[in-house]
Amino acid sequence: MSSAQKESIGFCGLGAMGQGMATNLLRHGYNVKGFDVYPPSLARFKAAGGIPASSLADSAAGSTYYVCMVATAVQAQSALFDGESAIVPALPRGATLFLCSTVPATYAQSVQADLDRLGRSDILFIDCPVSGGAARAAAGTLSIMAGGSPAALEKGHAILAAMAAETKLYIVEGGAGQGSNMKMVHQVLAGIQILAASEAMGLAARMGLDPRKVRDKVLGSEGWSWMFENRVERMLVEDFYPGVSALTIILKDVGIITQMARVYQYPTPLTSVAEQVYLQGLSQGFGPQDDAGMVRMYYPQPLSQMTATLSGEDEEIQLSKIVRMLAGIHLCAATEAIAFAKHVRLPLGQFYELANDAAGGSAMFRQAGADMIKALEGDEAVLDKPQRYCLGEVVGHMLQVNEEAAKLKCPVYLASAALNLLLLAQQGGRDKCADASVIRLWKQ
Structure with missing residues (x-):
């Protein structure tokens, strides 16, 4: 197992798409710690070999990479920034954050602004909504549209490639927000x-x-x-x-x-x-x-x-x-x-x-x-x-x-x-x- 494969991934949102994405990352050799508010989803994730987290903060602690796959921008904002158990404060320095939810481009841009405002500009942020359905999520053949800084895209490329089909990873120029656009x-x-x-x-x-x-x-x-x-x-x-x-x-x-x-x-x-x-x-x-x-x-x-x-x-x-x-x-x-x-x-x-x-x-x-x-x-x-x-x-x-x-x-x-x-x-x-x-x- 390579050093990259030994790095840990935090994951929130283990619904139909997220469950497949997280279990696919497990098959790629990553240690994935996942969280979902629905206990049966956590149980399925554990049965697949994942590490169930007790809270959002627990899923983020020690995670070199973090994938947010919730349904809406409101849910993403709450999970990332709100309350004592939020994801962003718990992430280690230099972590890479992937927002895979379908959200307005203005919201994706606001995430980058909030990271800077909170003194977490060390976190590399990638705006990367996905398409393809639950079956392709589980197979690691999603279409992914990714926008972010060159440094973030370089650091997160291996994770994106693990989730996408070989020819369906689209790096969209223009920074955060353009993936969502x-x-x-x-x-x-x-x-x-x-x-x-x-x-x-x-x-x-x-x-x-x-x-x-x-x-x-x-x-x-x-x-x-x-x-x-x-x-x-x-x-x-x-x-x-x-x-x-x-x-x-x-x-x-x-x-x-x-x-x-x-x-x-x-x-x-x-x-x-x-x-x-x-x-x-x-x-x-x-x-x-x-x-x-x-x-x-x-x-x-x-x-x-x-x-x-x-x-x-x-x-x-x-x-x-x-x-x-x-x-x-x-x-x-x-x-x-x-x-x-x-x-x-x-x-x-x-x-x-x-x-x-x-x-x-x-x-x-x-x-x-x-x-x-x-x-x-x-x-x-x-x-x-x-x-x-x-x-x-x-x-x-x-x-x-x-x-x-x-x-x-x-x-x-x-x-x-x-x-x-x-x-x-x-x-x-x-x-x-x-x-x-x-x-x-x-x-x-």
């Missing part, structure tokens, strides 16, 4: 595309389509997204209890986006719509349940019990509408995410690579997103050369979807918002421009 703009895609999957499957059910045929049609099409492929399997069997990916988590993430959008006074129209629909789901009692259960906001009966009524040519026509609906929403999601990424000064090439390899990936982001980035970086001529559809065709597709939904009395919050954005982008004789030219709305 990268996660935030990724969640623009995730937050919209999770709800888009429910919206599409709900409308499809009202159309009389077999939900399994919808799944098969979308997979491999321009309407594909990682979130659709992942969430639809749980929709088909009503696997919502307890939530694998709780509604409250994605609601928290989209809340960070809209909060920061207000700070920057920057438009995030589809994310804002998604947040309102998620809040409706919360009011229905869906909060602790899986976010795939949002399909019930569109079609309240179990998909597995619906009777398909379409076949032949009619079925193919309606299946194509669902694909085009998803493609139109994902196109606007890509626009919103890429434009916001540029606004917060993230490297667009790095964001493109990360999102394509993470849960925010979609066929439209991969295709149209590349052209959007070229345009934002100076090659605007690419927006005048349709590679897939011209803008007028996309508008036509989305008009058909919205008319169909109105006829069926089915709410399509995202498809309606996407149509309005596309209509705005179409103004000024831009019907024949590329679908990616919707990015011009944000350039203007």
